[in-house]
Amino acid sequence: MCGIVGYVGRGDAVASVLEGLKRLEYRGYDSAGVCFKSEDNTLNLYKKQGKLANLKRALVGVDHFSHSSIGHTRWATHGEVNDLNAHPHLSDTLTTSEMISIVHNGIVENAKEIRDELKGQGFSFKSDTDSEVFLALVQREIRNLSESEKPVVAVCRAFKYIRGNSAFVVQGRNFPELIAVKRGAPLVCGNSDNRDDILVSSDPYALAGVVNTLFFPHDDTVTVLHSSNDVGSMDPVIEFFDLEGNATTGFDTKQQLIDVTTTDKGEFEHYMLKEIYEQPKLIRSLRDYYFSPEGQEMLKNSQEFKPERVHITACGTAYYAGLGIKTFIESIDNIPCQVDLASEFRYRNPLISNKDLGLFISQSGETADTLAAQELCKERGLLTAAIVNVEGSTLYRKSDNNLLIKAGIEIGVASTKAYTLQVLTGRLFSNAMAGKKLDKVLGERFLLLADRISDLLAKVDMIKEIAEEIYNYKGYFYTGRGKYYPSALEGALKLKEIAYVHAEGYAAGELKHGPIALIDEEIVNIAIIGPELYEKTLSNIEEIKARKGVIVGIGPEGDDSAKEICDYYVPLNFKGLEELSPLYVNVANQLLAYYMAKFKGTDIDKPRNLAKSVTVE
Ligand code: F6R
Numbered sequence: 001m002c003g004i005v006g007y008v009g010r011g012d013a014v015a016s017v018l019e020g021l022k023r024l025e026y027r028g029y030d031s032a033g034v035c036f037k038s039e040d041n042t043l044n045l046y047k048k049q050g051k052l053a054n055l056k057r058a059l060v061g062v063d064h065f066s067h068s069s070i071g072h073t074r075w076a077t078h079g080e081v082n083d084l085n086a087h088p089h090l091s092d093t094l095t096t097s098e099m100i101s102i103v104h105n106g107i108v109e110n111a112k113e114i115r116d117e118l119k120g121q122g123f124s125f126k127s128d129t130d131s132e133v134f135l136a137l138v139q140r141e142i143r144n145l146s147e148s149e150k151p152v153v154a155v156c157r158a159f160k161y162i163r164g165n166s167a168f169v170v171q172g173r174n175f176p177e178l179i180a181v182k183r184g185a186p187l188v189c190g191n192s193d194n195r196d197d198i199l200v201s202s203d204p205y206a207l208a209g210v211v212n213t214l215f216f217p218h219d220d221t222v223t224v225l226h227s228s229n230d231v232g233s234m235d236p237v238i239e240f241f242d243l244e245g246n247a248t249t250g251f252d253t254k255q256q257l258i259d260v261t262t263t264d265k266g267e268f269e270h271y272m273l274k275e276i277y278e279q280p281k282l283i284r285s286l287r288d289y290y291f292s293p294e295g296q297e298m299l300k301n302s303q304e305f306k307p308e309r310v311h312i313t314a315c316g317t318a319y320y321a322g323l324g325i326k327t328f329i330e331s332i333d334n335i336p337c338q339v340d341l342a343s344e345f346r347y348r349n350p351l352i353s354n355k356d357l358g359l360f361i362s363q364s365g366e367t368a369d370t371l372a373a374q375e376l377c378k379e380r381g382l383l384t385a386a387i388v389n390v391e392g393s394t395l396y397r398k399s400d401n402n403l404l405i406k407a408g409i410e411i412g413v414a415s416t417k418a419y420t421l422q423v424l425t426g427r428l429f430s431n432a433m434a435g436k437k438l439d440k441v442l443g444e445r446f447l448l449l450a451d452r453i454s455d456l457l458a459k460v461d462m463i464k465e466i467a468e469e470i471y472n473y474k475g476y477f478y479t480g481r482g483k484y485y486p487s488a489l490e491g492a493l494k495l496k497e498i499a500y501v502h503a504e505g506y507a508a509g510e511l512k513h514g515p516i517a518l519i520d521e522e523i524v525n526i527a528i529i530g531p532e533l534y535e536k537t538l539s540n541i542e543e544i545k546a547r548k549g550v551i552v553g554i555g556p557e558g559d560d561s562a563k564e565i566c567d568y569y570v571p572l573n574f575k576g577l578e579e580l581s582p583l584y585v586n587v588a589n590q591l592l593a594y595y596m597a598k599f600k601g602t603d604i605d606k607p608r609n610l611a612k613s614v615t616v617e
Contacts, residue, residue, distance in 0.1 A: 001611035002087075002105040003027050003073040004187070006169045006178045006200040008227035013037075013069035014059070016197065020206035021052055021071050026271070026411040027203065028611030029073035031086035034059075035101040036066035041173050043101050047072075047086035067229055070171045070178065072103040075611045078111065079128030088171075089127060089135045098139045099173035104131035105202050106166030106185040107616050114161055134168055137161055142172075151175045152224055156243045159183075159222070165368060165615070169200055176230045180223040185615055186366050186394060187223070190214050190256070191237050195228045198237050203613075204392070205409060209260040213253060215240075216392060221250040254392045258409055270604045272412030272498070276590050277457055279417050280450040286406050286421055287446040290428050291438055301401045302432035305383065307357035310337040313345045313373035314361035315614065317415040317493060318422060322361050323486040324582060325387075325426030331579075332430040342369035343617070346376045354381030361426075362386065363410055363418035364613040365393025372617065374398060387425050389418055403429055412605050413612045414497045416590050419490060420583050424449075427579070449580045452573060453587050460591055466552055466568045467595030473524045473550065476501060477515065478589070479508035480528035480582075481537055487582040488528055491589030498597040498604050508540040519547040526592065528585050529555030529562050531574055541565055554588050 003024030007016040032055045033047025048054040072087035079085040090101040111130035123136040141154035165184030189200040190211030242248045268274035289295040312322040322339040329337040358377030365388045386399040405421035480488035489505030553566030563569045
């Protein structure tokens with residue numbers, strides 16, 4: 001979703017901001033912009049609809065060397081995608097003291113109310129965005145400052161009017177520092193070891209390779225980033241204040257874990273493919289981590305949990321991982337478990353009690369709906385736990401307990417490796433909650449899964465050939481039964497996201513209760529044929545076949561009767577994988593979706609309309 005990058009320091013501010021924005025491209029965006037301060041302190045704005053390349057083109061021939069700049073990649077919420085609605089927003093007042101620019105992530109829920117009030121006071125608005133109201137609010141508060149008050153006071157006062165989750169960075173013609181403030185939206189900052197480069201962003205990845213120690217301001221903390229050009233060598237370059245303007249310790253500190261050198265695509269054409277191929281190695285390292293003393297320590301709390309019920313909430317792929325984890329919790333822990341879409345959870349007045357556990361699953365740890373579900377559980381006194389990838393994310397910081405999935409940065413917008421590691425971490429969690437120690441059998445099953453996935457990746461041509469045959473059909477049903485049902489849902493989601501075709505995941509036995517009306521020779525059924533409910537699954541396939549649907553079976557190796565009824569067949573060796581086998585199937589689905597999208601020629605790593613981290617509700 002939207003990305004923020006701000007820079008003050010001795011270096012080339014615009015170059016740093018553009019580099020940061022480039023790193024944030026993976027989050028998804030529809031326009032990009034920068035504002036920079038020239039030597040005479042004027043603020044210069046360039047913003048363009050579309051890819052970052054459009055913005056860079058607009059900057060060709062412009063002298064943009066500067067020591068202060070803010071930039072943004074926008075994912076539209078309020079107002080259509082166009083140059084005007086792109087960020088930054090710059091005031092056009094003639095009063096230089098009020099000349100400021102801002103960038104914003106999140107949603108101002110009371111934007112209309114504030115806009116109407118400000119219009120009554122003579123302010124006018126150029127864009128249709130909710131963000132621009134903050135620009136006007138800060139202008140107004142700057143105008144009302146007493147002589148002794150600093151601009152940070154105006155930002156604090158303006159922010160108090162804002163409802164909803166937002167992060168802003170403000171740049172001013174008349175003040176050298178950048179001022180950032182946030183509530184419920186991610187923000188991180190830091191400076192290079194030599195203090196020459198001071199950066200703020202919505203994502204630590206933008207700071208990788210420059211900043212080693214990261215600062216994460218808490219909600220309602222204002223961060224002031226001073227240029228090293230303007231402060232003495234002993235003065236702090238970053239300061240934190242509460243909304244009353246008092247210095248505060250309302251921030252967390254963490255070492256930067258992302259290494260830019262490990263985040264290029266290497267030999268792979270797309271990040272998604274690279275991330276699919278990383279899975280065997282990551283499964284082995286997840287196992288090693290949780291068998292190590294550090295990992296055991298992380299699991300220790302889970303051994304104490306004795307909840308009456310578990311409520312899992314998550315979105316999208318993470319929700320499907322939750323469906324997989326539910327089967328572990330119910331079968332291994334014998335505890336009732338409910339899985340909710342985070343966007344629905346809090347609006348249905350869920351029956352939750354303080355004897356229950358709230359379990360949240362998220363790759364980014366920044367998904368607004370998941371965070372809101374977590375907040376509700378906390379308000380109702382539930383113990384909370386998160387299965388999360390990004391250490392230090394908001395979800396991570398707000399959870400009573402965390403289990404890291406150790407997937408490394410996931411750049412492809414369509415989640416692949418995170419799903420696999422979420423489910424596996426859920427398996428470890430259910431084991432710990434059952435009071436069991438990690439045993440050799442489970443460890444070996446993880447290794448077997450890694451090996452089987454490696455074997456499948458080595459036979460990728462077989463899946464590629466099937467993808468080439470089926471990529472142009474009208475629609476796709478992914479079917480599975482029992483523990484394979486989440487894999488059917490996840491398989492269909494992957495295909496929709498990256499190949500832009502209609503696909504649905506269905507419980508195989510449910511098709512005849514309605515959707516079978518859609519089946520004809522233009523519909524493909526990707527049928528997961530697991531060893532359990534085997535005969536019933538084959539009967540379900542026969543029903544599709546009788547209506548001329550095209551069948552791609554993903555089923556047991558060496559099974560001629562299954563193979564015979566399918567038009568195409570992906571043989572898998574399920575033996576010994578037991579409850580982990582749906583993850584093996586899912587990798588076949590990931591590859592199938594990837595190659596179908598590739599034959600369609602879509603933008604696989606940055607599918608249209610999608611954002612990697614959905615920070616608005
Ligand atoms: C799909 C995908 C999304 C995310 C969802 C939740 O490939 O990536 O469905 O799973 O937006 O995101 P996180 O896991 O960051 O909370």
